[in-house]
Amino acid sequence: MAFFSRKITTAEFASSPIKAAAGVGSLGVPPMYAWTSGAFEQVALSLPTVSRARDLLASTISGLEFRQYVKQWNGTEYEEIYVPNESWMENPDPKVPRQFILANTVTDLWMTGRAFWAVTSRNATDGRPMSFEWLPSANIQTPNQQGPQFFGMPDEIEFNGVPLDPNEIITFLAPTTGLMYSGRRSVSIATHLDQYADRAATIETVPGYLQQTSAGETMSGEELGDLAAQWAQARREGNVIGALNNYVNFVEFDRDPLEVNVIGALNNYVNFVEFDRDPLEVNAAQREYQALDLSRICSVPAYLVSAPTPGASMTYQNASQARQDLWLFGAQMLANAITSRLSMNDVVSRGRYVCFDTDELLAVGEMHDALVEPQVPNLQEMPS
DSSP: OTTTTOOOOOOOOOOOEEOSSSSGGGGTOOOGGGOOOOHHHHHHTTSHHHHHHHHHHHHHHHTSOEEEEEEEEOSSSEEEEEEOOOGGGTOSSTTSOHHHHHHHHHHHHHHHSEEEEEEEEEETTTOOEEEEEEEOGGGEEOTTOOSSSOOSSOSOEEETTEEEOGGGEEEEEOSSOOHHHHSHHHHHHHHHHHHHHHHHHTOOSOOEEEEEOSSSOOOOHHHHHHHHHHHHHHHHTTOOOOOOOTTEEEEEOSSOOOOSOSEEEEOTTOOOOOOSSOHHHHHHHHHHHHHHHHHHHTTSOGGGGTOOOTTOOOEEEEHHHHHHHHIIIIIHHHHHHHHHHHTSTTTSOTTEEEEEOOTTTTOOOOOOEEEEOOOOOOTTTSOO
């Protein structure tokens, strides 16, 4: 009968993408030549400990694959049932590799406490995003939330002062305060210690001072300054042999002072008294401690950034345990900040969740033990 042989047809829905904005340019975002990184970020990443910590966190998370799942109650607990990924999960921004957009997102979350993606295309069926583009946090301003504490998703977003539509911006919020706020003092101290060591590496001559003898008329402060400057300039220009008259003696330091002006001049009324402690030893100990302090601020285990732990004994640490420590104490909170935001209903369908595939990362394999020996300097045994 025709009733039973009726052909059933199903409705077809368009799934082609529609442009949310013809690139980020139509959102008001200026061309990339106007983009920049923050001044604090540039200074902080010039420190080896901070750079190493950032590299570990960014490379760990950016190398993970996305997964999508739904939850099902089995009578005792919820089970995670994996479902096919959305197209953007393979590569959120088709113009760059997935590692690029994720690594920069992690860096912004870790450095400023926030990260931003612009929606560049949407699905024609449900209007959900299908592609994104990373926007540097240093160029984003939120007038109603200045930081360092952010109280929720911003209602006002500007890029270099140009207002953006908050509905076209995906805002990621870190669970902790950004390094640029919580670590500013530690970064400043470490920078000054590095500058101190840098001056030592660029000393142009044997450290010492010029001492006026008792003979002759007492030199003024201006005359002494000119004398020291001319002497230092001559040595910088490669004149390893200098000449002094009978009114001035050159006195070499027994220990390197590592000061800004390694050549000074004193008149016959002033004597220089040298410190008993070698400043080089003091600076080395301070830099060792500051490396440990930066590892704390960066939320990375000290041994992973080669920061010594005072009082620690020799231990054996295998590679799989090191990866687990990095994930548990540093990377996990940033990864969860990304996946929890991408699991919200304005990105994926209700009842679906996004996570990172960490099976391989956290797998306990047969790996050779790697010896980790914290190097703690013994200042008493260091040569003077």
